[in-house]
Amino acid sequence: MIKAFAAVAALLVMAACSSEQKVPEAGTSVTPGSIADFKQNVGDRVFFDTDMSNIREDGRGTLAKQAEWLKKYSNYPITIEGKCDERGTREYNLALGERRANAVRQYLVAQGIPADRVKTISYGKERPEVVGSDEGAWARNRVGITVLQ
Amino acid sequence: MMIPRRTVLLGAALAPLAAPMAARAQLTIDMTRPNFEPVPIAVVDFQGDAMGGQIAGVIRNDLQNSGLFRSIAPGSFIEQNLGANSAPRFPDWRNVGAQGLVVGSIASIGGNIKVDFRLWDVLKGDQATGLSFTSQPNNWRRLGHIIADAVYKRVTGEEGYFDTRVAYVSETGPLNNRTKRIAIMDQDGANNRYITDGSTIAITPRFSPTLQEIVYMAYGDRNTPPKVYLQNVDSNRRELMGNFPGMSFAPRFSPDGTKVAMSLSQDGRTNLYEMDVRGRGMRRLTNSPAIDTSPSYSNDGTQIVFNSDRGGSQQLYVMGAGGGGDRRISFGDGRYATPVWSPRGDYIAFTKIMGGSFGIGVMRPDGSGERLLSNGFLVEGPTWAPNGRVLMFFRQQPNSGGRAGSVTLHAIDITGRFERQVPTPTDASDPAWSPLIPQ
Numbered sequence: 001m002i003k004a005f006a007a008v009a010a011l012l013v014m015a016a017c018s019s020e021q022k023v024p025e026a027g028t029s030v031t032p033g034s035i036a037d038f039k040q041n042v043g044d045r046v047f048f049d050t051d052m053s054n055i056r057e058d059g060r061g062t063l064a065k066q067a068e069w070l071k072k073y074s075n076y077p078i079t080i081e082g083k084c085d086e087r088g089t090r091e092y093n094l095a096l097g098e099r100r101a102n103a104v105r106q107y108l109v110a111q112g113i114p115a116d117r118v119k120t121i122s123y124g125k126e127r128p129e130v131v132g133s134d135e136g137a138w139a140r141n142r143v144g145i146t147v148l149q
Numbered sequence: 150m151m152i153p154r155r156t157v158l159l160g161a162a163l164a165p166l167a168a169p170m171a172a173r174a175q176l177t178i179d180m181t182r183p184n185f186e187p188v189p190i191a192v193v194d195f196q197g198d199a200m201g202g203q204i205a206g207v208i209r210n211d212l213q214n215s216g217l218f219r220s221i222a223p224g225s226f227i228e229q230n231l232g233a234n235s236a237p238r239f240p241d242w243r244n245v246g247a248q249g250l251v252v253g254s255i256a257s258i259g260g261n262i263k264v265d266f267r268l269w270d271v272l273k274g275d276q277a278t279g280l281s282f283t284s285q286p287n288n289w290r291r292l293g294h295i296i297a298d299a300v301y302k303r304v305t306g307e308e309g310y311f312d313t314r315v316a317y318v319s320e321t322g323p324l325n326n327r328t329k330r331i332a333i334m335d336q337d338g339a340n341n342r343y344i345t346d347g348s349t350i351a352i353t354p355r356f357s358p359t360l361q362e363i364v365y366m367a368y369g370d371r372n373t374p375p376k377v378y379l380q381n382v383d384s385n386r387r388e389l390m391g392n393f394p395g396m397s398f399a400p401r402f403s404p405d406g407t408k409v410a411m412s413l414s415q416d417g418r419t420n421l422y423e424m425d426v427r428g429r430g431m432r433r434l435t436n437s438p439a440i441d442t443s444p445s446y447s448n449d450g451t452q453i454v455f456n457s458d459r460g461g462s463q464q465l466y467v468m469g470a471g472g473g474g475d476r477r478i479s480f481g482d483g484r485y486a487t488p489v490w491s492p493r494g495d496y497i498a499f500t501k502i503m504g505g506s507f508g509i510g511v512m513r514p515d516g517s518g519e520r521l522l523s524n525g526f527l528v529e530g531p532t533w534a535p536n537g538r539v540l541m542f543f544r545q546q547p548n549s550g551g552r553a554g555s556v557t558l559h560a561i562d563i564t565g566r567f568e569r570q571v572p573t574p575t576d577a578s579d580p581a582w583s584p585l586i587p588q
Binding site: 079121122131133 | 323325326327329350352353371372373374375395396398399412414416417419440443456458462463486487502526527529530545547548549551552553554578579
């Protein structure tokens with residue numbers, strides 16, 4: 001009896017594992033209009049190529065969705081955090097992070113977000129999102145993050 | 150610990166015991182020759198006071214760390230208890246392989262100490278130099294550095310650099326939530342103390358010419374761009390250097406200390422400005438849509454070297470100190486960053502980014518004679534010793550397994566043959582070497 005129960009439990013765990021691979025349905029687990037909703041269902045960040053600050057094709061879709069959401073929920077002050085990978089010098093990367101944050105800001109403003117609602121701050125390579133020294137980590141640290149308060 | 154704001158320090162030539170030298174001593178080294186041998190030197194514990202052994206220890210460590218001297222182990226010395234007031238038995242010192250011999254005597258005078266020291270040329274059997282100092286006893290470490298500087302100068306013909314400090318960024322904690330504090334220590338790692346409290350990230354410190362103040366960049370609250378601050382190193386009183394709407398960073402004192410060049414960012418552009426330290430007037434130096442940063446004044450204050458990506462990638466440019474006349478000086482492969490003009494004016498040191506690796510190098514101010522001294526996964530941020538013959542920089546190892554790689558300070562001579570790690574209590578980056586401490 002106990003053995004049979006253990007087997008069923010194991011199956012349930014496996015099912016839970018496989019369901020984690022799926023992206024959650026929009027709005028299923030978070031309050032619409034919350035910061036969690038923005039991060040989970042819109043996406044709070046766009047990525048950049050090495051030493052570049054232009055918004056990539058994959059980032060444009062994300063920022064268009066951000067702008068749509070931010071217009072709907074217009075009470076959040078917005079700060080764009082620009083960051084860089086560790087493969088540049090400290091001071092240049094501060095400026096590059098600023099340039100990336102500004103690129104995101106300008107894109108959102110062009111989509112109709114009021115300019116005075118969006119601040120920027122650069123962290124250069126001082127606050128990486130991912131700790132690692134390979135291309136996978138660096139690609140995720142070349143980032144512009146839309147942070148809501 | 151507090152470093153005395155002003156030190157009583159009187160130096161005078163010490164009369165030779167033997168007859169004045171008739172000929173140039175043999176005890177010399179040409180450090181610009183690629184294959185010199187370090188000079189074997191014996192430093193005897195100074196006589197007359199218990200601190201004599203500590204002073205000698207400071208001198209041995211300085212000379213050995215320069216790469217130009219080999220300090221002979223005191224345990225092998227034959228002649229014992231030799232002070233500054235009697236002539237050495239030169240055969241005993243030749244037998245232990247010494248070419249130079251440093252001796253000293255300490256006497257108490259009131260509340261002060263009087264330290265006499267002599268450098269003997271062992272092969273020639275004659276005094277190379279001798280000096281006498283009077284100072285407060287708590288200055289014993291500085292006395293050791295000053296004597297090491299005198300030995301270095303006599304043997305190399307170059308000014309010493311041991312009586313100096315280094316400001317740097319102390320790093321602790323995980324990389325994605327790193328504490329970065331400004332710290333100051335003696336160049337040998339002693340007397341380490343913290344200048345900022347670590348509540349926000351503070352980076353890129355630079356000394357004023359008097360060492361009384363540092364400028365650096367620090368973050369404020371989470372939504373405010375970082376700013377440049379000026380801080381007195383004794384009182385720790387700090388002032389914001391201009392409250393600009395965007396980020397201000399990369400501050401550097403002019404050689405006379407009256408101005409600070411820095412970068413200001415706005416709308417994705419980063420340009421160079423110059424602020425008058427007293428009046429706080431601001432003057433624009435560059436006007437480009439690019440990133441212009443990491444300025445460094447020439448030793449005579451008439452020019453500024455900086456890095457800019459105005460041509461498409463990060464390169465080095467030189468302009469007049471008031472702005473204008475910009476010309477590119479770096480033309481090799483790769484990207485160039487963090488240029489630093491030598492205090493002697495003969496070289497510009499830089500960080501070079503080449504594909505997957507970083508290098509520390511030097512070139513002439515006109516861009517000729519480029520030479521790499523060190524390289525690695527990440528080496529960055531050279532700073533000059535005041536004699537322009539030694540550089541310090543930082544070296545970061547790759548991160549792995551979610552953990553930060555070590556970050557350490559390193560010193561290297563401009564021939565690139567002798568690199569050593571500089572001890573720090575924590576991980577450390579972004580060193581800034583001070584001028585010689587005013588005596």
